[in-house]
Amino acid sequence: MHARVKSIGADIDVDTYLPLDPAVFGIYFELSIGPEGGRGEEIFGVTVCSPGWLAEQVEWHGRPISRRHHLITNVWDISEIRRTLTKAFEEPEAETWNELGSTLSRLGRWEFEDYEP
Numbered sequence: 001m002h003a004r005v006k007s008i009g010a011d012i013d014v015d016t017y018l019p020l021d022p023a024v025f026g027i028y029f030e031l032s033i034g035p036e037g038g039r040g041e042e043i044f045g046v047t048v049c050s051p052g053w054l055a056e057q058v059e060w061h062g063r064p065i066s067r068r069h070h071l072i073t074n075v076w077d078i079s080e081i082r083r084t085l086t087k088a089f090e091e092p093e094a095e096t097w098n099e100l101g102s103t104l105s106r107l108g109r110w111e112f113e114d115y116e117p
Helices: 049-059 078-090 097-104
Strands: 004-009 026-035 040-049 070-072
Touching: 004 078, 026 049, 026 078, 026 097, 040 049, 040 078, 049 070, 070 078
Parallel strands: 040 070
Antiparallel strands: 004 026, 026 040
């Protein structure tokens, strides 16, 4: 089983967004992802950022920081960002959706990460 990215969005219009400083940007994306050929979708979150933005975060915290679920790029290129995210989330394979979701949660914050019924 593979996943399919059904949509990629953010709180801003990423198609027209241009960072004030091209070396410093950090945008949180939500991806709707579901099983290939199946119904339903779940949300995975990824922060797309530049090394300069990460450096600002370290400075702001005043100490080392640890981060998961980040895609780091030197250039704001929304087409390349979409391609990279889509490939990363559609490439893994698993027997069940839960197994696949667990694998994908290493890439993005899964809305059901750490969920226990």
